Amino acid sequence: MLESLFLQQLALLRQQTATKFLKASRPAEAVSQADQQFVSQAEELKRPGSSWSYREDRYALRAVLEGSFRRDAALRDEQEQAVRSQQSTVEIISRLQSQMENLQMRLQHMRAGQPWFLSSSYRIPGTPVTMIGRFQQGRASIELNLSPDRDPVTAEAGFVRGVGPANLGVSANFGF
Structure with missing residues (x-):
């Protein structure tokens, strides 16, 4: 015990x-x-x-x-x-x-060094095609647009009547 x-x-x-x-x-x-x-x-x-x-x-x-x-x-x-x-x-x-x-x-700083903007457009005579080019801050773009003539009956190319008013476009962008 x-x-x-x-x-x-x-x-x-x-x-x-x-x-x-x-x-x-x-x-x-x-x-x-x-x-x-x-x-x-x-x-x-x-x-x-x-x-x-x-x-x-x-x-x-x-x-x-x-x-x-x-x-x-x-x-x-x-x-x-x-x-x-x-x-x-x-x-x-x-x-x-x-x-x-x-x-x-x-x-x-890169953007500050390139403040300019460049743009240009050209309408190819006798066609509804307009080409637009732009360059800004190291990027370039090119656009191809179809634009209707104001008077489709008197337009040199009757192409516009079949496509419609500016409903087709192509664009490309390039970076530098």
């Missing part, structure tokens, strides 16, 4: 010691100090001359403390890695934003 009471007291002692040393700043020293304190208090609980043992509770205490400290260290490592990863991501995004701003400024 006394031995079962001893084992219960060991379990309580193990929990109290673990709680006391779990928040220690130096894990290696904490495990050693907790072990020494547990052994001295367990010896006081042990009945003189008995063969009672506290070895399993002692190892369980060490295992709890070491496992907790390893877990805490792994958690800190993961948090540090997450912070480094987040910093790298922010740095990459910052560089990309800077590159985009550089490209945008270059594009604005």
Whole structure:
């Protein structure tokens, strides 16, 4: 009966010691100090001359403390890695934003250097075809349009009557 009471007291002692040393700043020293304190208090609980043992509770205490400290260290490592990863991501995004701003400024400077606009049109005589060419900010476009004559009966080419009023066109764009 006394031995079962001893084992219960060991379990309580193990929990109290673990709680006391779990928040220690130096894990290696904490495990050693907790072990020494547990052994001295367990010896006081042990009945003189008995063969009672506290070895399993002692190892369980060490295992709890070491496992907790390893877990805490792994958690800190993961948090540090997450912070480094987040910093790298922010740095990459910052560089990309800077590159985009550089490209945008270059594009604005290119546009500022070419403020002129050139446009020309030509109606091919005797046909309803009009050719229009435009150049602005590095882009060129050519359009071919059919345009009706104002008086289809007197038009040189009677082609317009069959097609209808300006319903056919072709255009091409070229970038320089």
